Amino acid sequence: MKPLVAIVGRPNVGKSTFFNRMIGERVAIVEDMPGTTRDRLYGDTDWNGREFTLIDTGGLELGTGIPVGQVGLTGQPGDIMDHVMSQAQLAIEEADVIVFMVDARAGITAADDEVADLLRRRATKPVILAANKADNASRRLDVVEFYSLGLGEPTDISSIQGTGTGDLLDRIVEAL
Numbered sequence: 001m002k003p004l005v006a007i008v009g010r011p012n013v014g015k016s017t018f019f020n021r022m023i024g025e026r027v028a029i030v031e032d033m034p035g036t037t038r039d040r041l042y043g044d045t046d047w048n049g050r051e052f053t054l055i056d057t058g059g060l061e062l063g064t065g066i067p068v069g070q071v072g073l074t075g076q077p078g079d080i081m082d083h084v085m086s087q088a089q090l091a092i093e094e095a096d097v098i099v100f101m102v103d104a105r106a107g108i109t110a111a112d113d114e115v116a117d118l119l120r121r122r123a124t125k126p127v128i129l130a131a132n133k134a135d136n137a138s139r140r141l142d143v144v145e146f147y148s149l150g151l152g153e154p155t156d157i158s159s160i161q162g163t164g165t166g167d168l169l170d171r172i173v174e175a176l
């Protein structure tokens with residue numbers, strides 16, 4: 001089995017955009033969890049000759065056309081955060097490396113703080129902080145604010161443009 005790299009983080013930070021950039025047309029394996037619909041996507045990829053399996057947590061809520069705000073186990077808004085936290089907990093249990101993705105345009109949110117607390121307290125495997133949507137020079141400078149999450153250096157990336165993703169992948173395979 002290849003090492004597992006899980007991408008965690010609140011909805012809309014760009015987890016699926018990064019995953020799709022890495023997995024592309026290759027068919028991803030979908031795993032359903034009880035009570036949820038298709039909430040984890042697995043795809044094999046490699047970087048600098050290191051193979052690993054990337055996991056997109058957070059489900060297909062956008063892909064299904066259902067707005068993020070309406071997804072949940074019982075349809076209540078609180079379910080979204082429960083889902084994010086349970087995916088982060090699952091990543092802590094099974095992943096070899098966790099990529100915690102945040103949104104450089106939005107800055108730190110309460111949800112980011114909550115996920116960061118869990119990762120700081122419970123993760124025994126490396127956690128790499130990726131600040132996505134750092135699409136330009138000024139946004140790349142702004143990502144220093146994410147140091148305050150207490151998870152080390154944020155790597156700025158733009159999953160849409162592809163900038164910084166090589167640096168993030170270098171960090172991922174070094175941590176494997």
Ligand code: GDP
Binds near residue numbers: 011133
């Ligand atoms: P997820 O919910 O974390 O999986 O987020 P998605 O990958 O679905 O992305 C949420 C939104 O952010 C989409 O509209 C993406 O096009 C957008 N997005 C993702 N990555 C970037 C990026 O690097 N820059 C910008 N400007 N937008 C991005």
Ligand code: MG
Binds near residue numbers: 015057
């Ligand atoms: Mg997604």
